Amino acid sequence: MSPNTTRNRLFLVASLALVALLVSAACNDDKKTPSATSTPAATNTPAASGTPPDVSGVPELQDGKLTIGSDIAYAPLEFFQPGTETADGLDVDLAKAIGEYLGIEIEFVNAGFDGLIAALNTDEYDAIMSAMTINDERSQQVDFVPYLNVGTGILVEAGNPNDIQGLEDLCGLTVAVQVGTIQETMVRTQSDACTDAIDVVVFDTNPLAVEDLKTGGADANLADYPVAYLDAQESDGALEVLSAQLEPEPYGIAVRKTSTELNAVLTQAIAALQADGTYDQVLAKWNLDSAALP
Amino acid sequence: MEPALALQYDFHTVREFLFHPIIIRALRETMIIATLAMGVGIVLGVVLGVMRVSRNPVANGVAGLYVWFWRATPVILQLLLLYFGLRQMIENDLFRDNWTRFRVAVIGFGLNEAAYMAEIVRAGIGSVESGQMDAAKSLGMTNLQALRRVILPQALRIMVPPTGNEFIAMLKNTSVAFAIGVTELLNAAKIQAARSFNYMELYTVAAFWYLVVVSAFSLLQAELERMLSAGERERPETLLSRAMSVMGGRRGV
Numbered sequence: 001m002s003p004n005t006t007r008n009r010l011f012l013v014a015s016l017a018l019v020a021l022l023v024s025a026a027c028n029d030d031k032k033t034p035s036a037t038s039t040p041a042a043t044n045t046p047a048a049s050g051t052p053p054d055v056s057g058v059p060e061l062q063d064g065k066l067t068i069g070s071d072i073a074y075a076p077l078e079f080f081q082p083g084t085e086t087a088d089g090l091d092v093d094l095a096k097a098i099g100e101y102l103g104i105e106i107e108f109v110n111a112g113f114d115g116l117i118a119a120l121n122t123d124e125y126d127a128i129m130s131a132m133t134i135n136d137e138r139s140q141q142v143d144f145v146p147y148l149n150v151g152t153g154i155l156v157e158a159g160n161p162n163d164i165q166g167l168e169d170l171c172g173l174t175v176a177v178q179v180g181t182i183q184e185t186m187v188r189t190q191s192d193a194c195t196d197a198i199d200v201v202v203f204d205t206n207p208l209a210v211e212d213l214k215t216g217g218a219d220a221n222l223a224d225y226p227v228a229y230l231d232a233q234e235s236d237g238a239l240e241v242l243s244a245q246l247e248p249e250p251y252g253i254a255v256r257k258t259s260t261e262l263n264a265v266l267t268q269a270i271a272a273l274q275a276d277g278t279y280d281q282v283l284a285k286w287n288l289d290s291a292a293l294p
Numbered sequence: 295m296e297p298a299l300a301l302q303y304d305f306h307t308v309r310e311f312l313f314h315p316i317i318i319r320a321l322r323e324t325m326i327i328a329t330l331a332m333g334v335g336i337v338l339g340v341v342l343g344v345m346r347v348s349r350n351p352v353a354n355g356v357a358g359l360y361v362w363f364w365r366a367t368p369v370i371l372q373l374l375l376l377y378f379g380l381r382q383m384i385e386n387d388l389f390r391d392n393w394t395r396f397r398v399a400v401i402g403f404g405l406n407e408a409a410y411m412a413e414i415v416r417a418g419i420g421s422v423e424s425g426q427m428d429a430a431k432s433l434g435m436t437n438l439q440a441l442r443r444v445i446l447p448q449a450l451r452i453m454v455p456p457t458g459n460e461f462i463a464m465l466k467n468t469s470v471a472f473a474i475g476v477t478e479l480l481n482a483a484k485i486q487a488a489r490s491f492n493y494m495e496l497y498t499v500a501a502f503w504y505l506v507v508v509s510a511f512s513l514l515q516a517e518l519e520r521m522l523s524a525g526e527r528e529r530p531e532t533l534l535s536r537a538m539s540v541m542g543g544r545r546g547v
Contacts, residue, residue: 202485
């Protein structure tokens with residue numbers, strides 16, 4: 001065999017191996033591992049009263065499953081139980097209750113917050129439940145089913161060394177926020193009104209922004225109040241959250257604008273859970289009774 | 295009823311952001327970090343590369359260990375270790391005030407680059423015929439003199455093309471500095487996209503600037519390679535040299 005053919009063969013083998021590798025990688029990609037699956041029977045929330053709506057006419061629920069996109073790094077609303085890949089939190093519990101009421105499975109898929117809406121609109125999941133505040137920009141992209149009323153909390157170093165009382169006091173300071181959140185917009189809008197601009201530092205996840213505050217890279221972190229509150233509690237006295245909440249606004253379950261049937265069914269489910277007390281029970285479990293919808 | 299294939303692309307957004315101060319500032323940040331880090335990488339890389347070819351087992355071993363660590367771990371992990379890791383470990387205000395995300399990005403990318411540069415320098419030195427060293431020494435030069443005056447200048451010609459590749463890779467890789475809160479080109483675009491939901495448009499803006507910067511640098515690199523080929527029988531033409539000669543500029547002999 002001439003060296004040339006040997007080389008050709010080697011090349012052939014190498015290319016085949018590469019192709020095989022790519023194909024297997026592509027296949028694996030299709031099988032997105034669900035981060036949390038719950039069958040209706042697996043949950044122990046009490047069943048809601050009233051006749052559940054017929055979901056057979058809802059295109060997204062034909063497979064008996066509601067797939068929900070979520071940035072699962074936002075305790076206590078959604079987070080992985082430490083050392084596991086099991087999603088937990090208020091959003092997860094509420095979704096399970098909805099699933100039980102409608103007789104469908106719930107599956108949470110973990111994804112970056114800033115890409116959730118784009119992914120929903122390209123059919124990656126059926127809905128978003130990710131502590132997402134309803135605002136105008138988002139409402140132009142998707143429809144919302146309101147389910148919780150939550151404001152923004154300002155998290156600072158214990159003792160509040162910069163004496164921050166409200167948004168105006170952030171001028172000239174460094175503030176860490178998560179990309180794509182209403183808090184990012186809030187801080188940038190405030191910065192434009194400052195004589196001394198705010199140094200807005202943006203991270204992919206909120207825990208990184210909190211870490212930046214903890215290690216002195218930033219002077220404050222803005223996040224949804226329950227999240228900031230829990231971060232302060234779990235910081236061993238290193239951080240504190242200002243008592244005043246900024247602009248309480250409702251969270252919504254986001255669905256595509258074309259998903260009118262799903263929207264109606266979810267709205268009905270939330271109302272039924274409110275009526276039979278399940279809603280209050282879930283909120284109470286996470287100490288968020290005060291965030292109930294009016 | 296919408297057509298089956300409705301393409302949505304908002305040219306207005308592209309025009310709005312192409313020269314937007316936010317994007318230009320981020321582009322500047324990208325170029326500054328990449329250039330400074332490359333400087334760190336080249337200086338440290340030459341030292342490590344020389345250590346790698348030295349017969350001193352300590353120097354050789356230390357350099358080998360360095361290259362092993364910085365090449366075997368992802369650069370994003372290195373940045374996280376250097377920034378959050380060290381800041382958490384060292385609770386000192388003086389340290390924390392000076393250990394800024396920008397400096398960590400420059401140092402982190404620089405230390406990482408040094409490992410790759412060390413390998414390029416090692417290969418460059420190895421490519422120079424061993425007889426050259428003997429000849430230089432027979433003229434009375436010391437090891438270091440021979441290295442500096444005879445070996446390295448020749449090795450340089452071998453080292454420039456891969457070093458240019460490294461710089462181009464570096465320009466693009468600075469985007470991972472987002473992990474420690476540095477907003478460079480890609481992430482400035484990403485942040486704007488997250489606010490306006492115009493992903494395709496803002497990614498186009500970022501792609502445009504990467505293409506511009508890398509193309510400009512490639513022209514410079516080709517010119518540098520042409521200049522370094524002094525003494526070769528024929529200097530290859532580059533796009534830039536040809537353009538200059540067309541415009542009436544004189545070509546070097």
